[in-house]
Structure formats: structure tokens, C-alpha cells
Amino acid sequence: xxxxxxxxxxxxxxxxxxxxxxxxxxxxxxxxxxxxxxxxxxxxxxxxxxxxxxxxxxxxxxxxxxxxxxxxxxxxxxxxxxxxxxxxxxxxxxxxxxxxxxxxxxxxxxxxxxxxxxxxxxxxxxxxxxxxxxxxxxxxxxxxxxxxxxxxxxxxxxxxxxxxxxxxxxxxxxxxxxxxxxxxxxxxxxxxxxxxxxxxxxxxxxxxxxxxxxxxxxxxxxxxxxxxxxxxxxxxxxxxxxxxxxxxxxxxxxxxxxxxxxxxxxxxxxxxxxxxxxxxxxxxxxxxxxxxxxxxxxxxxxxxxxxxxxxxxxxxxxxxxxxxxxxxxxxxxxxxxxxxxxxxxxxxxxxxxxxxxxxxxxxxxxxxxxxxxxxxxxxxxxxxxxxxxxxxxxxxxxxxxxxxxxxxxxxxxxxxxxxx
Amino acid sequence: xxxxxxxxxxxxxxxxxxxxxxxxxxxxxxxxxxxxxxxxxxxxxxxxxxxxxxxxxxxxxxxxxxxxxxxxxxxxxxxxxxxxxxxxxxxxxxxxxxxxxxxxxxxxxxxxxxxxxxxxxxxxxxxxxxxxxxxxxxxxxxxxxxxxxxxxxxxxxxxxxxxxxxxxxxxxxxxxxxxxxxxxxxxxxxxxxxxxxxxxxxxxxxxxxxxxxxxxxxxxxxxxxxxxxxxxxxxxxxxxxxxxxxxxxxxxxxxxxxxxxxxxxxxxxxxxxxxxxxxxxxxxxxxxxxxxxxxxxxxxxxxxxxxxxxxxxxxxxxxxxxxxxxxxxxxxxxxxxxxxxxxxxxxxxxxxxxxxxxxxxxxxxxxxxxxxxxxxxxxxxxxxxxxxxxxxxxxxxxxxxxxxxxxxxxxxxxxxxxxxx
Numbered sequence: 001x002x003x004x005x006x007x008x009x010x011x012x013x014x015x016x017x018x019x020x021x022x023x024x025x026x027x028x029x030x031x032x033x034x035x036x037x038x039x040x041x042x043x044x045x046x047x048x049x050x051x052x053x054x055x056x057x058x059x060x061x062x063x064x065x066x067x068x069x070x071x072x073x074x075x076x077x078x079x080x081x082x083x084x085x086x087x088x089x090x091x092x093x094x095x096x097x098x099x100x101x102x103x104x105x106x107x108x109x110x111x112x113x114x115x116x117x118x119x120x121x122x123x124x125x126x127x128x129x130x131x132x133x134x135x136x137x138x139x140x141x142x143x144x145x146x147x148x149x150x151x152x153x154x155x156x157x158x159x160x161x162x163x164x165x166x167x168x169x170x171x172x173x174x175x176x177x178x179x180x181x182x183x184x185x186x187x188x189x190x191x192x193x194x195x196x197x198x199x200x201x202x203x204x205x206x207x208x209x210x211x212x213x214x215x216x217x218x219x220x221x222x223x224x225x226x227x228x229x230x231x232x233x234x235x236x237x238x239x240x241x242x243x244x245x246x247x248x249x250x251x252x253x254x255x256x257x258x259x260x261x262x263x264x265x266x267x268x269x270x271x272x273x274x275x276x277x278x279x280x281x282x283x284x285x286x287x288x289x290x291x292x293x294x295x296x297x298x299x300x301x302x303x304x305x306x307x308x309x310x311x312x313x314x315x316x317x318x319x320x321x322x323x324x325x326x327x328x329x330x331x332x333x334x335x336x337x338x339x340x341x342x343x344x345x346x347x348x349x350x351x352x353x354x355x356x357x358x359x360x361x362x363x364x365x366x367x368x369x370x371x372x373x374x375x376x377x378x379x380x381x382x383x384x385x386x387x388x389x390x391x392x393x394x395x396x397x398x399x400x401x402x403x404x405x406x407x408x409x410x411x412x413x414x415x416x417x418x419x420x
Numbered sequence: 421x422x423x424x425x426x427x428x429x430x431x432x433x434x435x436x437x438x439x440x441x442x443x444x445x446x447x448x449x450x451x452x453x454x455x456x457x458x459x460x461x462x463x464x465x466x467x468x469x470x471x472x473x474x475x476x477x478x479x480x481x482x483x484x485x486x487x488x489x490x491x492x493x494x495x496x497x498x499x500x501x502x503x504x505x506x507x508x509x510x511x512x513x514x515x516x517x518x519x520x521x522x523x524x525x526x527x528x529x530x531x532x533x534x535x536x537x538x539x540x541x542x543x544x545x546x547x548x549x550x551x552x553x554x555x556x557x558x559x560x561x562x563x564x565x566x567x568x569x570x571x572x573x574x575x576x577x578x579x580x581x582x583x584x585x586x587x588x589x590x591x592x593x594x595x596x597x598x599x600x601x602x603x604x605x606x607x608x609x610x611x612x613x614x615x616x617x618x619x620x621x622x623x624x625x626x627x628x629x630x631x632x633x634x635x636x637x638x639x640x641x642x643x644x645x646x647x648x649x650x651x652x653x654x655x656x657x658x659x660x661x662x663x664x665x666x667x668x669x670x671x672x673x674x675x676x677x678x679x680x681x682x683x684x685x686x687x688x689x690x691x692x693x694x695x696x697x698x699x700x701x702x703x704x705x706x707x708x709x710x711x712x713x714x715x716x717x718x719x720x721x722x723x724x725x726x727x728x729x730x731x732x733x734x735x736x737x738x739x740x741x742x743x744x745x746x747x748x749x750x751x752x753x754x755x756x757x758x759x760x761x762x763x764x765x766x767x768x769x770x771x772x773x774x775x776x777x778x779x780x781x782x783x784x785x786x787x788x789x790x791x792x793x794x795x796x797x798x799x800x801x802x803x804x805x806x807x808x809x810x811x812x813x814x815x816x817x818x819x820x821x822x823x824x825x826x827x828x829x830x831x832x833x834x835x836x837x838x839x840x841x
Binding site: 076077079080083084087088090091108110111135139140141143144145146237238239248249252257260266267 | 495496497499500503504507508511529556560561562564565566567658659660661662669670673678679681687688
């Protein structure tokens with residue numbers, strides 16, 4: 001892969017920095033990768049080669065590129081960090097991933113002596129980022145170098161994510177409007193950034209498990225002329241960390257000598273985050289947790305993430321005051337069929353059982369426990385930890401899969417008879 | 421626990437930063453914790469409460485203290501970081517550890533450096549990890565880069581003079597310091613000696629290794645924070661082989677504050693990568709100090725596991741014969757047989773040597789490594805109940821309420837009585 005032709009440009013009312021990414025070892029068309037913001041925020045963007053390198057390195061590894069060549073200086077801290085991040089991802093997810101060689105023959109940049117740059121945080125309007133912002137505002141005096149002064153909302157990640165999908169610009173504008181009172185109340189500048197970085201490899205699994213923190217960090221590097229540190233809010237808590245695209249081991253590895261990427265909020269559990277945001281009236285009314293991006297509302301109120309957040313706010317005693325959800329009615333029947341996508345989500349639900357019982361909502365607590373038990377049984381089956389798994393392992397080890405083959409054949413015969 | 425009476429003073433030829441630490445919820449005597457350096461580096465010391473908070477928090481948690489109280493403002497970044505680090509320690513080492521509440525003076529941000537210019541330092545012991553960090557830094561960073569290491573910090577009181585009431589081993593420290601000064605001169609960095617009794621807050625060896633040493637090093641960095649913006653702790657593990665450990669990329673950065681960044685350095689390199697880098701830098705190779713036995717007449721004893729491991733690594737790279745830091749320049753089958761593989765890190769390190777030793781036709785050593793590794797994995801399978809005995813134990817507990825185990829224990833006691841009778 002080559003990163004070339006770095007340029008700055010004006011596109012309508014926006015200021016743009018861009019570079020051409022050319023694939024060398026796989027059959028993919030060259031892409032013009034860009035970061036844009038409104039003209040009034042143009043000084044935040046610079047044509048920083050680090051932004052394009054951080055954006056490209058994991059897609060390059062994903063598609064088996066052997067190198068990423070940049071015709072610009074690369075910071076040694078970033079280069080070593082990216083090499084380490086790739087090794088970590090290879091150890092988490094295994095073959096066919098192979099670390100990509102970073103080639104730069106343009107010397108090493110020496111960052112200027114520290115100027116008055118600020119700390120920023122990525123904002124989506126979700127519970128994680130609002131809790132981190134509010135915690136920072138309450139704990140950090142404004143003269144602290146890591147007191148957040150800028151909140152970045154990105155178009156092209158959870159909105160306008162897919163190359164062939166709708167750009168969802170109206171949805172983005174709605175999210176911007178919802179975040180404005182939050183930014184004003186927290187005394188941070190709201191910085192919109194538009195990018196097509198995710199289009200380098202827009203598969204959902206890759207995004208979630210490997211890519212999203214690198215993509216966020218690439219936006220931070222594009223803004224590093226005004227920012228010295230940028231926070232990415234943690235999804236998980238310490239007890240339930242697992243390999244994920246944003247992780248306290250990974251995110252700091254995307255730092256350079258002049259820009260620190262921080263994984264924020266690990267000290268807070270999901271319920272603690274709900275309590276923090278619940279105590280912040282402006283934040284509570286502007287929460288946007290829903291991934292379904294409904295046309296009229298901030299949140300659909302029916303998906304797993306909406307319901308989880310609503311129950312968390314209920315456990316924190318704040319759901320009645322929250323106007324960001326179309327309903328406040330939650331029943332055991334609405335919880336039972338919800339899917340559980342990962343153990344950390346199961347843990348977030350289970351954290352609510354005690355507080356719900358104290359609130360007199362034993363029906364919801366029981367529904368959560370029943371659903372969790374079902375999920376754990378499924379997990380045990382998937383990981384072959386139940387009795388069926390023991391039979392499967394014995395079959396593979398001692399009978400070379402004979403039982404499985406017999407079962408498959410018998411099943412086919414039965415199906416044929418039924419259909420015949 | 422209370423931290424009080426923080427002061428900087430001159431003690432003979434040294435400058436000393438100290439504070440009183442008083443335990444409140446356990447029966448331990450008050451301690452005067454100190455950090456000392458020579459007059460040349462005295463300006464690096466300041467009345468920094470962070471040094472004592474970082475030093476005390478994990479011993480306080482281990483001994484069940486409910487709070488650490490100090491009458492000084494604490495950086496919110498450090499407070500958040502310590503809360504996170506305690507959660508990691510609890511997640512790794514068991515729920516009997518309860519995070520300690522931090523009670524500090526008025527909120528505020530106090531800078532302990534009067535400049536924003538960056539100055540990077542590295543903790544040096546003379547071992548493979550820190551020598552390799554220095555080596556890699558010299559290769560990767562131009563001298564005018566803020567990430568380029570300018571100082572090495574060498575601590576007395578951690579691996580030398582560690583145990584309260586034990587030998588202070590000042591001779592061993594001075595000897596190692598002289599040799600490290602040679603490396604520092606060649607690398608163009610200044611060597612800052614630091615003397616501390618932080619480890620005496622709790623000098624239990626497993627606690628030091630598995631929980632405390634990253635925090636103790638970070639405390640020493642905070643004591644010198646007037647001089648540094650970034651302090652590096654050299655990594656023991658590489659990224660793919662990380663395990664819970666007292667210095668870890670999920671712990672060390674959380675000991676940093678708004679004006680002092682603590683960085684876990686060297687995750688990129690495997691142990692063999694590190695030895696290779698050092699072997700290509702003669703001054704580092706000749707002054708290696710990997711031995712924790714601190715022998716009185718040599719840098720390295722040449723017979724402990726760490727010495728044997730490093731010698732075998734150098735041998736695998738064809739560099740042991742040119743190295744004068746060890747008493748012998750070969751590794752015999754008998755010497756390698758004398759060591760035991762007792763953890764995943766060692767196993768991983770020895771496995772990495774199989775291929776280069778094979779290519780040098782040292783199959784005698786490869787055989788020993790294979791046998792030791794197999795023995796370690798058998799032991800691990802037994803401990804984790806993954807072998808057939810484990811399957812029986814689990815079935816026994818689940819379906820027979822431990823009946824087989826109780827019968828076995830009773831039969832064993834009878835047999836022992838008969839034998840002794």
C-alpha cells in the first residue's frame with residue numbers, strides 16, 4: 001500500500017485534508033481518503049501523514065498488504081506503537097494476519113516545543129462518552145492539561161459508515177444539534193469531522209473487533225495541530241475487558257510524540273456511568289445510544305442498546321426524567337428476547353439485578369437472570385464446555401469424528417424421507 | 421493510612437525527600453519513607469505528594485487499609501489512574517483486595533515542573549530489558565527528539581538492598597553503578613542514582629513481583645518529577661505474551677499525572693530481539709547485569725536461572741564467547757539441566773531459543789529445553805486440572821461431593837501411620 005499525494009483543499013463550505021491510498025498486493029481500487037471540517041474550524045485540521053498511516057495500517061493488514069509506504073516523516077513512537085498494535089491483534093485473532101512493514105524514507109519529525117494545544121474527547125452522545133466528559137468536567141480543573149476543551153463528533157463511523165449506504169447527513173445534523181447544549185454546558189468546543197476512513201474496510205466485524213480505535217485515532221492525528229491529547233471512551237470495565245477494537249492496550253499505541261491517545265473511563269462501571277449522566281440534566285436529555293439511527297428520534301427505545309440504557313437509568317433512579325427515549329415502559333417480555341452479543345454486555349445487564357430488586361422490579365431482575373442463564377448455556381455449547389461438547393471432543397480425539405459423520409448422515413436420510 | 425510531614429532536606433552529601441506513613445487499620449509500625457539522590461541531582465527532588473501516594477497505595481490495599489489520606493492536592497489524572505490500577509490488581513489477584521479510598525487536600529492542579537519542555541528518562545538496572553530499551557531508543561530517535569532518553573535512573577532499594585533488615589548491599593550497588601556509568605557515558609545520558617526504602621512498606625517477594633514493582637518505580641519517578649516529563653519502565657513481556665505482572669502496560673501508565681507520563685516501553689520486542697540488540701552494542705554487552713543474587717565479586721553468578729537463561733540466549737545468537745559479563749562463555753547440558761521452567765514467560769523465552777540453537781547444532785541444549793518445557797506443561801495441566809487426574813477430581817467434586825478425595829486422604833493417613841509405626 002502506498003500513501004501519496006497529501007493535499008489540503010476547500011470543498012464547498014468545508015476544509016479538507018486528503019491523501020491517495022493505493023493498494024499494491026490486493027485487487028482493490030485506489031481510494032482518496034479525506035478528513036473534513038467546517039471552514040470555521042479549519043485551523044484544527046492539518047495534512048498530517050500520521051492520520052493517513054494510522055487510518056490505513058489495519059485495513060492493509062486485513063487485506064494482506066506487505067507494506068505501507070508513506071512519502072513523509074513518521075514519528076518513531078507512532079511507528080513502534082503501530083508495530084506493537086499489529087502484533088497484539090495478530091496474537092488476539094491469529095492467522096492470516098501478518099504485521100505490515102512501515103516504510104518511510106523522509107526522516108523523523110521532531111515535534112515543536114509544546115504550545116498551547118488542548119485536550120479533546122470523542123463524543124457520540126452515548127453513555128460512555130457523556131460519562132467520561134462529565135467526569136472530566138467535575139474532577140479536572142480547567143487549567144489541567146488534560147481537562148477536555150474539545151468534543152469531536154465524527155461523520156462516517158456510526159453514521160454514514162458504509163461505502164454503498166446512505167450518507168445519513170440529516171441524522172448527523174440531528175446528532176450535532178443534540179450535542180450542542182451538552183458542549184455548551186460542559187464548556188467544550190464541538191468539532192464536527194467528516195471522513196471516509198471507514199470505507200477503507202467497512203465490514204462490521206472488522207470495525208468492531210479491530211479497527212474502530214485506529215480510525216478514531218486517525219481523526220485525532222488529523223486534528224493534532226490544536227490537540228495534544230484525545231480521549232476514547234471505554235466500552236468495557238476493567239473486570240470484563242476482552243479483545244476489542246478499542247482497548248486500553250491498543251489505543252495508547254496509536255499515539256505519537258506530539259499526540260497522546262488515551263483510553264478513558266475504565267474506572268467506571270456501566271451503572272456508575274448511568275448514575276453520572278443521570279445527575280447531569282443536560283446530558284440526560286441528549287443521550288443518543290441507538291445504533292438503528294431512527295429518522296425522527298434520537299433513540300428507537302426498542303433495540304438492545306436502548307433498552308439496556310433505559311434499564312440502567314431506571315436502576316440509577318433517572319429513567320422517569322429522561323426524555324431522550326420514546327417510552328419509559330419496560331417489561332420482562334421486552335427484555336427476554338433481546339440478544340446478548342458478548343460477555344461484557346451480559347455483565348452489564350447482570351450489574352442491574354441488585355439495584356432493580358431494591359427498586360421493587362423483581363420481574364425485570366428475573367428476566368435478566370433468565371436471559372443471562374440462556375446466554376451462558378449457549379456460550380458453553382459454543383465453547384464445547386457442556387456435555388455435548390465433551391462428546392464432540394471425545395469423538396474428534398478417539399473416533400476421528402465418527403459420531404459426527406454418523407449423525408450428519410442419519411440427519412440427511414431423515415430429511416430426505418420427510419421431504420420425499 | 422496517613423501520609424504526613426512531607427519534606428525535602430539535605431542529609432550529608434545527599435538530598436532527601438521524605439514523608440511519614442502511618443497505618444490505621446492494621447498492626448504495622450509507622451514508617452519514614454524516603455527518596456535520596458546526590459547533590460548534583462538534588463534539583464530534581466521536590467515536595468511531591470504523588471511520590472508517596474503512588475508508593476503507598478498498593479501496600480495499603482494489600483493490608484486492608486480503608487483509605488490513604490494526605491493533606492495535599494492530588495492530580496485528578498493520577499487519582500483516576502490509581503483507582504483504575506487498583507481495579508486491575510483486584511481483577512487479577514482476587515476479590516479479597518478492596519480498592520482504597522484516596523482522601524486528598526483541596527482539588528487543584530499543582531505542577532511539579534516549571535517548564536513544559538520534555539525530558540525523557542529510563543529506569544536502568546543493567547538487565548536485558550532496560551539495556552534493550554536504551555539501545556532501541558538510541559536507534560530509533562534522533563538526539564533532539566523529545567522522546568530521546570536523556571537520563572537513566574538507577575535505584576538502590578529495589579533489586580539491591582531490597583529486604584528490610586537485610587544487607588543493604590551498598591557495595592554491589594556502587595559496583596553496578598560504576599559499570600552502568602560507562603554505558604551511560606557511551607549512550608550520552610546522565611545516570612541519576614536514587615536511594616529509597618519504598619519497598620520496605622511491604623517487602624514480600626511475590627507481592628513485589630506480581631503487584632507492586634511498577635508502582636514503586638513510578639513513585640521514584642514522581643520523586644524526581646521536577647526533572648522529567650516522561651519516564652520509561654522497560655517491559656518484561658512482549659505484546660503477544662502479556663500476563664498479569666507488577667509492571668504492565670495496563671498498570672504503569674495509570675501511575676502518571678498531568679505533568680509526568682509513565683510509559684511502559686519495549687512491548688514491541690521479544691526477549692530474543694532484545695538480546696540481539698544488546699549483543700550488537702559491545703559496551704552494553706560487556707556490562708550486562710542480569711543476576712538477582714548480587715554476588716560480591718562479580719556482576720553475574722553464572723548459575724542462577726536468570727544468568728543461565730541470558731547466557732543461553734547469547735549462545736543462541738553466537739555472542740556468548742565475546743561476552744565478559746559472565747564467569748564462563750559456554751552453556752553445558754548440565755548447567756541448563758540445573759534450572760526449572762516455572763512460568764509461562766520463561767517457557768516462552770526458552771521456546772524462542774529452540775530454532776537458533778538447532779541451527780547451531782546444539783541439540784543437547786534443545787533436548788533439555790524440550791524436556792523442561794514438557795515438564796512445565798504437565799505441571800500446569802495438573803495445577804489447572806486439565807489432565808486425567810483433574811477430570812477425576814472434577815467429577816468427584818461434582819457428583820460424589822469429594823468422596824474419592826476423602827477416601828484417598830484417609831487411606832494415605834492410614835498408610836503413613838503404619839509406615840511410621
